Amino acid sequence: MTRTKLLAVTAAALLALSACGGDDADDSTDASDDTSATAQAFTPPDLKALTELGEPEGELNIVAWAGYAEDGTTDPSVDWVTPFEEETGCEVNVKTAPTSDDMVSLMKTGQYDVVSASGDASLRLIASGDVEPVNLDLVPNYVDVFDALKMQPWNSVAGVAYGIPHGRGANLLMYRTDEVSPAPDSWGAVFDDASTYSGNVTAYDSPIYIADAALYLMATQPDLGIKNPYALDDKQFTAAVDLLKAQNEHIGEYWSDYTKEIQAFKNGDSVIGTTWQIIVNLAQLDKAKVDAVLPSEGATGWSDTWMVSAKSEHKTCAYLWMDHIISPTANAQVAEWFGEAPANEKACAETADKSHCDTFHAADEAYFDQVWYWTTPITQCLDGRTDVQCKDYGDWTTAWQEIKG
Amino acid sequence: MSGQDPRQPSPRRRLSGVLHRHPLLRLALLLVAPMVVLVVVYLGALAMLLVSAFWTTDDFTGEVVREPTLDNIRAIVTSGTYRTVTLRTIGVAAAVTVICAVLAFPIALFMAKVVSLRTRRVLVVLLLTPLWASYLVKAFAWRAMLAGDGVVNWALDPVGLSGPGFGLTATVIVLTYLWLPFMVLPIYAGLERLPDSMLEASSDLGAKAGRTVRSVVLPLAFPAVVAGAIFTFSLSLGDYIAVQIVGGKSQLIGNLIQGNAGAANNLPLAAALAGVPVVIMVVFLLAVRRTGALDNL
Numbered sequence: 001m002t003r004t005k006l007l008a009v010t011a012a013a014l015l016a017l018s019a020c021g022g023d024d025a026d027d028s029t030d031a032s033d034d035t036s037a038t039a040q041a042f043t044p045p046d047l048k049a050l051t052e053l054g055e056p057e058g059e060l061n062i063v064a065w066a067g068y069a070e071d072g073t074t075d076p077s078v079d080w081v082t083p084f085e086e087e088t089g090c091e092v093n094v095k096t097a098p099t100s101d102d103m104v105s106l107m108k109t110g111q112y113d114v115v116s117a118s119g120d121a122s123l124r125l126i127a128s129g130d131v132e133p134v135n136l137d138l139v140p141n142y143v144d145v146f147d148a149l150k151m152q153p154w155n156s157v158a159g160v161a162y163g164i165p166h167g168r169g170a171n172l173l174m175y176r177t178d179e180v181s182p183a184p185d186s187w188g189a190v191f192d193d194a195s196t197y198s199g200n201v202t203a204y205d206s207p208i209y210i211a212d213a214a215l216y217l218m219a220t221q222p223d224l225g226i227k228n229p230y231a232l233d234d235k236q237f238t239a240a241v242d243l244l245k246a247q248n249e250h251i252g253e254y255w256s257d258y259t260k261e262i263q264a265f266k267n268g269d270s271v272i273g274t275t276w277q278i279i280v281n282l283a284q285l286d287k288a289k290v291d292a293v294l295p296s297e298g299a300t301g302w303s304d305t306w307m308v309s310a311k312s313e314h315k316t317c318a319y320l321w322m323d324h325i326i327s328p329t330a331n332a333q334v335a336e337w338f339g340e341a342p343a344n345e346k347a348c349a350e351t352a353d354k355s356h357c358d359t360f361h362a363a364d365e366a367y368f369d370q371v372w373y374w375t376t377p378i379t380q381c382l383d384g385r386t387d388v389q390c391k392d393y394g395d396w397t398t399a400w401q402e403i404k405g
Numbered sequence: 406m407s408g409q410d411p412r413q414p415s416p417r418r419r420l421s422g423v424l425h426r427h428p429l430l431r432l433a434l435l436l437v438a439p440m441v442v443l444v445v446v447y448l449g450a451l452a453m454l455l456v457s458a459f460w461t462t463d464d465f466t467g468e469v470v471r472e473p474t475l476d477n478i479r480a481i482v483t484s485g486t487y488r489t490v491t492l493r494t495i496g497v498a499a500a501v502t503v504i505c506a507v508l509a510f511p512i513a514l515f516m517a518k519v520v521s522l523r524t525r526r527v528l529v530v531l532l533l534t535p536l537w538a539s540y541l542v543k544a545f546a547w548r549a550m551l552a553g554d555g556v557v558n559w560a561l562d563p564v565g566l567s568g569p570g571f572g573l574t575a576t577v578i579v580l581t582y583l584w585l586p587f588m589v590l591p592i593y594a595g596l597e598r599l600p601d602s603m604l605e606a607s608s609d610l611g612a613k614a615g616r617t618v619r620s621v622v623l624p625l626a627f628p629a630v631v632a633g634a635i636f637t638f639s640l641s642l643g644d645y646i647a648v649q650i651v652g653g654k655s656q657l658i659g660n661l662i663q664g665n666a667g668a669a670n671n672l673p674l675a676a677a678l679a680g681v682p683v684v685i686m687v688v689f690l691l692a693v694r695r696t697g698a699l700d701n702l
Contacts, residue, residue, distance in 0.1 A: 105670045128468055199570070253571055253653040260650075267552040269571065397671070401664065402486045404656050 044157055045129030050308075053138055053316045060090040060317040063106045063115040065304070066258050067278040067338040068166070068325075069094040075285075078337050080330040087324075090317035098256035099206040100374065107131065110311035113318045116166055118302040119154035120208055120374035120393075126162050131307040133160045139323045144346045148365055154375070155305040163305035164322045167331070169340030169360060170301035170371045171204070171212070172292040174275035174283075176265060187216040187295045189272055191243055194250040202264060202273030203247065205254035207393065207400035208374055211300050212274060213240040213247075215372060219297040228383035229300065230375045237391045237399070244403045254404065258282075265290050277339020301371035335360070458677035462670065469672060477677035487661070491681055494657040497573060497648075498641035501580045502588075505637045506630055508581070509588040514622065516589075517596035518604070529593075532586055540583065544650045547579045551651055571653035579647045584640050588633035595629025596622070631698035638689060642682045658682055 062069050069092065072079035081092050095112065097103045100121040107115050107130045117125055125131045136142050142150075142164060149155075149165035156162055175184055180197070191213065194201050203209055214229035217239055224236050232240060252270055255261040258279050264270040266288040280292040306322045308315060324330055326343055332350035335342035341362035342348065348357035361367035375382060381390040391399075414422070424431050459473045481487045516528045535543065548571075550556045557568035569575050599622065607617040645659025656664075658681055665675035693699060 101670060108670070248654065251654045263548075263552075267554050269553045394671075397665075398480075401656075401661060402484075404654060405486060405489060 044126045044162075045310075047129060047132035047310050049133040049135040049160075050138060050315050050319065051135065053319055056088045056090050056316050056320060057314040058089055058091060058317070059093070060114070060314050060321055061093045061095070061112045062321070063095050063097055063103055063112045065116055065118075065338070066096045066098075068096075068116050068304075068334060070334075070337060074282075078333070080324070080333045084321065084324045084330075088317065088320045090314070090320060092321075098258070100208065101206065104130075107309060110309065113309055113312040113314045114321055115307050115309070116304050117163065117307050118304050118374045120376045122154050122163060122305050122307065123157075124376055125307060126157055129310055131162060132310040133162055134164060134308055134319075134322070136161050136164075138319050139164055139326070141323050141326045141328075141344060144328070144344045145326060146343060146345055146363065148368075149303065149343050152303070154303065154373070163307040164326055165343040166304040166306055166325065167335050167338070167340045167343045168301065168303040168368065168371075168373070169277060169338070170294055170299040172275050172277060172280065172299065173295050174265065174273060174280055174290055174292040176268065176271040177289045177291050179268065179271040183291070183293065184272065185293060185296050187212065187297050187299075188220070189295075190274070191216050191247055192220075194247050197271050198250040200252050200269065200271040201247065201250045202261065202270040203244075203251060203254050204274050205256040205404075207396040208300075209274070210237075210240050210244065210396055210399065210403075211372065211374070211377075213243045215300055216297055217243065227385075228381075229372050230377045231382040231385070231390050232377070233381065233385070233388040233390055237395070241399050241403060248403055248405065262286060262288065278337065281337070281339055298370040298372070301368075301373055303373045332356075335362075454676045454679055457673050458680055460673040462673060477674045480674065481677055481681065487678070487681075490656060490658055490661055491685075493573070493655070494642060494659075494682075495685060497577055497580070497657060498638050500577050501584060501641045502634045502637045504577070504581045505585055505588040506592075506634060509585060509592050509633065510626070510630070513589050513592035513596055513626075514618070516593050517599070518601070532589055535582075536586055540646070543583060544579060544647050547575070547582070548650050551575050551578075571651050573652065573655050575651040575653070576648045576655065576657075579651050580641050580644060583647065584637040587636040587640065588630075591632040591636070592626060592629045595626050595632075599625050627696075628698040631693050631696070635690070635693070639682075639686055642685060 067074075069081055070078045071081035071092065071094070081094070084090070085092055095106060097106055100118050103115055103117055103121045104124055106112060107117075107125055108128070110130075115121075115125070115131070117131075122131075145165050149168070151159070151161060152165075155165060173184055173187065173189065175189070177183075179200075180189075189196075190201050190203065204212070210232075211229040214226055214232055214236065217224055217236070218226040218229060221239070224239055226232065226236050253260075253264065255264065255270075255273075258276070261270065261273075261275065261279055262283045265283050266286055275292055277292065280290060283290045306325060308318045308322070312318055325334065326347075328344055328346040328350045331342045331344040331347035332352075335347060336351050336353065336356055339360070341357065341360040342351075345363070348362055351357065353359075357363065376393050377391060377396055379389050379392045380386075381388060424434075457469070458477055459475070461470045461472070461474055461476060462468065463470055512532075516525055516532075520528065551568055551571060552558075553570070555568070561567055569578070603621055603625075604617055607621045612620065643659055645657060645663050648655060648657050648660060658678065662675045662678045665671045665678060690699075
């Protein structure tokens with residue numbers, strides 16, 4: 001199944017979900033819903049996009065992944081926030097969030113203007129009315145974004161854009177080069193063979209990590225019939241959870257704070273486990289003997305979207321920021337720093353390492369078919385099955401606490 | 406001269422007259438501010454916690470659904486995970502409390518009864534110095550010390566041992582370190598009030614030092630130990646940061662609450678979970694009350 005088809009199914013499932021959700025819990029969310037809208041279905045709260053930019057408000061509060069909004073404090077040469085501040089007069093405050101769940105909670109406070117949401121956060125934010133549609137005409141750099149990233153089910157609903165694509169990439173397997181030999185090329189190193197490094201294995205501390213186990217089972221236990229790691233029925237889900245419970249015996253610690261992971265790898269408390277490219281870069285900068293691979297089974301990953309808070313009081317600054325972060329120069333900087341594929345086609349010409357876009361497969365759709373972008377699991381199976389119910393994110397959350405014990 | 410009728414008292418005097426004649430009004434005015442704070446801020450927050458424990462959230466949008474349900478309570482009571490984590494948390498809090506008491510008693514006795522007044526002051530200051538540094542700094546310092554290539558392993562290596570690494574043991578060590586002053590100070594204050602004449606009387610009756618401590622000092626200091634234990638026990642029960650930093654993969658109740666409130670955005674379940682330490686503390690205080698220790702505080 002191609003990715004586009006799959007995502008169409010996702011959208012359809014969401015429509016169905018909100019259609020049945022509307023009946024029993026109508027007092028819960030959108031008071032603005034009119035009764036005739038129930039058949040029309042995925043009705044995100046009726047919010048309007050900005051029609052024109054005003055004067056910059058002088059302030060911008062950002063929720064972002066670590067490394068997405070660098071102002072030179074991490075590394076003096078890594079700075080695309082200061083030029084933005086100088087150009088627009090919008091003073092930027094950055095709040096980094098360790099997981100998508102944290103991003104959703106932070107955006108619910110209404111204290112932030114923009115967020116770099118991954119696919120497992122973006123639709124939840126749209127459905128709850130925490131973010132509003134964006135007016136693409138106000139983001140001039142949008143025309144240069146790769147077509148494959150435009151108007152996708154995780155950044156738009158029913159033809160209405162809710163965000164600006166930022167970039168995408170895959171979660172990697174990091175290991176200590178002096179402790180782990182030969183170099184791993186399979187996720188099996190942290191699952192079936194985890195006992196080799198018992199006590200020094202690490203994993204990402206979020207329910208979404210269950211998908212990593214499902215992805216491994218997809219390759220190693222075809223009998224389970226997993227087609228999409230975010231669409232797990234009872235049996236498949238139990239298998240993934242059991243795999244993670246077995247892995248738990250060998251876990252030294254789980255990580256979500258990236259500085260903690262860098263430290264753990266540097267000290268040798270963790271020697272193998274899942275990571276992001278930026279953590280590898282920072283750890284190597286810190287003289288830790290680490291390297292990372294994309295294992296043969298493929299990987300989970302992300303495709304991120306900048307979104308504007310519906311409650312934002314700094315919307316002009318927010319639009320200026322979204323245009324800035326996907327401008328060829330800034331998008332190239334952030335893509336190289338974070339270690340991901342940029343969203344702007346022209347950014348490929350601006351990277352310091354001219355092969356960056358090739359290394360990270362920026363235009364290689366066949367490659368990204370192997371990468372399973374983070375998505376929120378819902379009861380309607382995302383792989384198109386209609387004869388079973390899949391486990392939703394609530395079940396994933398409960399199971400994750402059980403796995404950690 | 407002021408133009409005011411001297412027989413007509415000024416408003417201030419009239420007010421003070423009214424207050425003088427109505428003692429209840431006086432009391433009400435005095436207590437209304439603190440009572441508002443207590444009822445609205447303190448009890449109000451607790452009541453909100455209690456009420457929201459019976460709500461649920463929509464799994465997809467994360468919005469709170471305000472319909473009363475017992476699902477959260479049922480989940481907590483029936484789930485093996487929550488039971489294990491609760492027992493683990495009580496175990497850690499109890500271990501921290503006992504270790505703190507064992508370490509603190511000799512220190513407090515030494516400070517209160519052995520050294521000169523001058524040295525005593527220096528010791529109190531020394532004891533309080535760890536409180537000057539931030540909690541996080543101390544916890545991360547322990548993380549660095551307990552790490553694979555940290556000081557603890559380096560020191561133990563020559564004798565063929567290795568440190569505990571990150572885990573529950575490390576958590577107990579760090580919490581003990583963090584809360585020790587909260588145990589020493591109450592015991593010290595309690596022992597300081599103990600008249601020296603009692604120790605002399607005990608010795609006059611032929612008791613040796615050990616017997617005096619056992620039969621005279623300990624019973625009299627017990628309420629102070631209990632006061633300290635309430636601090637260390639409740640502080641450990643609610644802690645979730647130290648265990649995140651040095652606890653390796655282990656989680657305590659605080660982590661589950663934080664996970665549900667922050668990460669999973671399920672405030673109702675978090676509220677229900679937050680009730681667990683409250684219940685434990687109530688049971689703990691009732692048990693303490695039965696010993697009679699609270700009467701002497």
